[in-house]
Amino acid sequence: MKTISGFSKLSKNEKIEWLAQQLSGQEQEDFLNIKDFWHSDEQTQKVMDDFSENTISNFYFPFGIAPNFSINDKVYHVPMVIEESSVVAAASKSAKFWLSRGGFKAKVVDSTKAGQVHFIYQGDKEKLFSFFNINKINLKNAAAPLAVNMEKRGGGIKDISLRDKTDSLENYYQLDVTFDTCDAMGANFINSILESFAQTFQDMAAQHTFFNEQEQQIQIIMSILTNYTPECRVVASVECDVEQLGEFSGGMDAFEFAQKFERAVQIAKVDVNRAVTHNKGILNGIDAVVLATGNDFRAVEACVHAYAARDGQYRSLSSCTVKDNKFKFELDIPLALGTVGGLTSLHPMAKTSLSVLGHPDAKELMMITACVGLAQNFGAVRSLVTTGIQKGHMKMHLLNILNQLEANEEQISLAKDRFEDHAVSFAAVREFLAQTAPAR
Ligand code: MEV
Numbered sequence: 001m002k003t004i005s006g007f008s009k010l011s012k013n014e015k016i017e018w019l020a021q022q023l024s025g026q027e028q029e030d031f032l033n034i035k036d037f038w039h040s041d042e043q044t045q046k047v048m049d050d051f052s053e054n055t056i057s058n059f060y061f062p063f064g065i066a067p068n069f070s071i072n073d074k075v076y077h078v079p080m081v082i083e084e085s086s087v088v089a090a091a092s093k094s095a096k097f098w099l100s101r102g103g104f105k106a107k108v109v110d111s112t113k114a115g116q117v118h119f120i121y122q123g124d125k126e127k128l129f130s131f132f133n134i135n136k137i138n139l140k141n142a143a144a145p146l147a148v149n150m151e152k153r154g155g156g157i158k159d160i161s162l163r164d165k166t167d168s169l170e171n172y173y174q175l176d177v178t179f180d181t182c183d184a185m186g187a188n189f190i191n192s193i194l195e196s197f198a199q200t201f202q203d204m205a206a207q208h209t210f211f212n213e214q215e216q217q218i219q220i221i222m223s224i225l226t227n228y229t230p231e232c233r234v235v236a237s238v239e240c241d242v243e244q245l246g247e248f249s250g251g252m253d254a255f256e257f258a259q260k261f262e263r264a265v266q267i268a269k270v271d272v273n274r275a276v277t278h279n280k281g282i283l284n285g286i287d288a289v290v291l292a293t294g295n296d297f298r299a300v301e302a303c304v305h306a307y308a309a310r311d312g313q314y315r316s317l318s319s320c321t322v323k324d325n326k327f328k329f330e331l332d333i334p335l336a337l338g339t340v341g342g343l344t345s346l347h348p349m350a351k352t353s354l355s356v357l358g359h360p361d362a363k364e365l366m367m368i369t370a371c372v373g374l375a376q377n378f379g380a381v382r383s384l385v386t387t388g389i390q391k392g393h394m395k396m397h398l399l400n401i402l403n404q405l406e407a408n409e410e411q412i413s414l415a416k417d418r419f420e421d422h423a424v425s426f427a428a429v430r431e432f433l434a435q436t437a438p439a440r
Contacts, residue, residue: 008054015056044348051343063292063349065356066091070103071236071371078372079353080288085396087284090379091372098238101245104374106236106367112158113232113336115190115225117175117198121205123215125164128173131211132162135204139175142200143193150189155180157193175201178231183362185296185338187225194223227299228306229336234363236370237330238378245327248386258322260385265329268316278316278377279308282331285376289369293357294343294350300335307334318377331374335366394424401429411436 001022010018016035020028034057039045049055066088067077078095080088098104121128140157147156158178165172175197179190198220205211205218245254252260268278283301290297308314318331339362344350354360357368383389398419402412414436415429422428 012049012056015054019056047346047348051346061291062088064088066095066372066375068092068099069095069368069371069375070099071106071367073103076357076368078289078368079292079356080285080372081291081349082284082288084284085400086392087288087376089396090383090392091285091288091375094375094379094382097378098375101238101240104236104238104371106234106371108363108366109233109235110231111180111336111363111366113179113181113186113190113225113229115177115179115194115223116163117177117194117201117223118221119173119175119198119201120171120219120221121173121215122171122217123212125166127210127215129162131205131208132175135201136160138204139197139200143196146189146192146196150181150184150186153182155182155186160197181338183339184341185299185336185344187296187342190225191223194225198223227302227336229303229334230307230310231334232336232366233332233334234366234370235330235332236367236374237328238374239326239328242322242325242327248382250386252386257382257385258327261327261329261381262320262322264381264385265316265318265320269319270315272314275308275314275316278318278381279304281380282317282333282373282377284380285372285374286333286335286369289365289372290337292350292353293337293339293365293369294345294347294353295337295365296342300337303334303336318374329374329378331370331377333370333373335369337365337369338362339365394419398424398429401426402433405430405433407433 004018007015007018016032020031023031037057037060039048039058045058048058061081061083064080064082065077066080069076069078078091080091082088139160143157150156156179158180161176163174163176165174175194177190177194177197179186179193181189202218202220206216208216242258243254245257247253248257265278268274283304286300286304287297290300304317305314308317317333318329320327320329322328338344339354339360344354354365357365360368380389383392395416398415399412401424402415407415411433415432418432419429
């Protein structure tokens with residue numbers, strides 16, 4: 001393909017035209033169909049276009065609902081945005097299962113967020129610490145105008161600490177700042193405060209008479225929030241008597257199920273191969289809610305994985321105990337989410353998701369999201385220790401193949417019966433269709 005300069009300056013149609021010229025034949029025709037995915041309402045499309053640069057169309061993902069989540073005795077029908085088949089079905093099935101067994105319980109442990117000013121200082125450590133202690137209040141005062149609105153909402157800067165990081169990198173220190181951003185993700189708020197601290201800190205150091213000339217030259221490397229928010233944590237759980245778990249496929253009784261389930265979670269605690277897939281299952285649910293509500297799934301993912309490896313080994317985020325005839329399954333997860341600001345109020349579908357959830361505040365959304373993660377994990381591990389995962393997956397896969405082969409209603413129905421007890425593969429389904437009523 002050719003390179004282009006000034007692509008961003010082209011109009012949307014010009015961008016599409018230029019790209020189309022780089023293709024030919026059927027590919028070119030298919031590419032031009034990209035306009036079919038523009039929103040019919042110009043104003044809404046403009047909102048989408050403005051989220052990012054060089055937007056030429058929209059990329060659709062299914063928006064589904066996992067109904068009947070009872071969380072702290074309140075019922076939610078949870079919007080999920082995900083393309084992977086079986087995820088919404090599994091979440092819904094788990095929600096229903098726990099609805100009749102006391103539902104989900106969740107609590108937010110804390111919602112503190114943080115950021116750092118990373119800087120280089122070459123000089124006497126004690127002098128730096130005493131300079132910091134004297135001027136800590138001045139840092140806060142200088143940033144006060146930026147914090148007014150957040151303080152009115154009950155949040156603001158919580159604390160500022162000076163960290164000596166010279167053990168890991170020569171002359172490296174940080175201002176480590178904690179924040180309460182209320183219902184906002186608060187990225188802009190945190191970054192603005194940090195940049196203000198950095199400037200004030202550097203200016204004050206330059207005038208500090210107890211520093212020598214070199215010590216006065218603090219070099220700010222960068223000021224940025226951290227997406228590692230281990231304090232912004234929520235714990236979700238389900239619990240019931242073992243016999244209440246009921247019976248499972250293949251005649252497995254509740255006791256055997258509980259024992260196998262507990263073992264499966266223990267394996268994910270100690271084996272990294274299993275832990276990553278186990279946590280991926282949790283994130284199937286978490287990401288889907290995070291996306292549906294317009295939150296930042298990359299931030300959530302990055303944090304969750306660092307948290308899962310916090311003791312040096314990557315482990316399962318969920319735990320299971322079977323003790324004194326009680327089955328307890330719990331998820332402990334950091335989730336920095338917001339329900340105001342950013343995409344949450346700009347993206348029409350994110351707004352819709354929040355309405356469907358009854359306009360939760362950030363803490364409530366953290367709890368809902370964690371419960372969906374736990375439900376997803378329960379569904380996956382339940383399948384794994386009973387029927388195996390493929391049975392459910394293949395049902396959806398079969399439907400995808402049938403749609404791809406343009407099967408009609410009658411063929412779909414016949415195929416569903418046939419593949420109840422036959423292995424699903426593209427070739428097998430194609431062959432089966434060839435032998436049944438012809439496709440439209
Ligand atoms: C598939 O997207 C997720 C699972 O692999 C999760 C798991 O193995 O626990 C089913």
